[in-house]
Amino acid sequence: MTNCSKPLMVEVASTREVLQKRVYRLLRLDRASNKGGELESRILPFLKSLGDVALIGGAIRDLARAGREGFASDLDFVVHGSSHSGFHRVMQQNRAVPNRFGGFALSYGQWGAVDVWHLEDTWARTAGLRRVENLSDLLKCTFFDWDAVVFDVRTRRLTFEAGYLERLRLGIMELNLEENPNPAGSIVRALRRAALWNVRFGPKLTSFCIRQLESQTWEGLVARDRRVFGSPVLAFVDPEAVYRQLRTPTDVAGRMVSWPVPCWDRQLQLPLDRSEPTSLSPIGET
Numbered sequence: 001m002t003n004c005s006k007p008l009m010v011e012v013a014s015t016r017e018v019l020q021k022r023v024y025r026l027l028r029l030d031r032a033s034n035k036g037g038e039l040e041s042r043i044l045p046f047l048k049s050l051g052d053v054a055l056i057g058g059a060i061r062d063l064a065r066a067g068r069e070g071f072a073s074d075l076d077f078v079v080h081g082s083s084h085s086g087f088h089r090v091m092q093q094n095r096a097v098p099n100r101f102g103g104f105a106l107s108y109g110q111w112g113a114v115d116v117w118h119l120e121d122t123w124a125r126t127a128g129l130r131r132v133e134n135l136s137d138l139l140k141c142t143f144f145d146w147d148a149v150v151f152d153v154r155t156r157r158l159t160f161e162a163g164y165l166e167r168l169r170l171g172i173m174e175l176n177l178e179e180n181p182n183p184a185g186s187i188v189r190a191l192r193r194a195a196l197w198n199v200r201f202g203p204k205l206t207s208f209c210i211r212q213l214e215s216q217t218w219e220g221l222v223a224r225d226r227r228v229f230g231s232p233v234l235a236f237v238d239p240e241a242v243y244r245q246l247r248t249p250t251d252v253a254g255r256m257v258s259w260p261v262p263c264w265d266r267q268l269q270l271p272l273d274r275s276e277p278t279s280l281s282p283i284g285e286t
Helices: 018-025 038-048 058-067 082-093 135-140 164-170 183-197 203-215 218-228 241-247
Strands: 052-056 076-080 105-108 112-118 151-152 157-159 250-252 255-257
Touching: 018 038, 018 058, 018 157, 038 105, 052 135, 052 218, 058 164, 076 135, 082 112, 135 151, 135 157, 157 183, 157 203, 183 203, 183 218, 203 241
Parallel strands: 076 112
Antiparallel strands: 052 076, 052 151, 105 112, 151 157, 250 255
């Protein structure tokens, strides 16, 4: 299959060690002194005062895909190993803004809104869909498999499932946890990634998108895209071509995958908005 996307300045992390070094640099853990920037001087010290801290989802995914140069995600953290009630009390005292799915947003200058969850408030757990007791359990709680990655700041352990980096290298994204209360938001987010990142979809994500396109109106999805994200994408995508591509999968590395928006001519002109919802919340407006 032809790959018509422009090569990234930094290649997909080839090994766990390479990705771990990228996370270290983002969090300034590669330095002898953690002083200077807002992340190391304000954000992490505050979160560490609440319990053990883990970075999750999109930030690590972006570092894996394209290093710091390709970083376009919010920072999403999970606090664990501490009092659930104490966590909520401190969030309220600091006027953190709650979202509808158990997390809180903290405002910082350089990083904007930093989202933080207590492990016990993970949406898949509170909805009764997943058993969540340890950080590794979070790998089953994201909608996209590309977001299923966790870095424990204290132990410096990076956790993802076998084949994770290979799926990123092949550009194949799959559905991980389908259940969520906002399927329209899910397909909008999926198709944005298909266009902006030239992503191919695995069988489960392909089937999900076909079902949603048969039950949703394209006009409604375009309107949602405009409302939720700063840079609309779906208004510039041909819905008939998307549907046709989803219905004609091809074999890539032994897997039948679809290519919903191949070679989109705008894909390198628009970044993926940092307003994307966090990976532990259902897809859509937070």
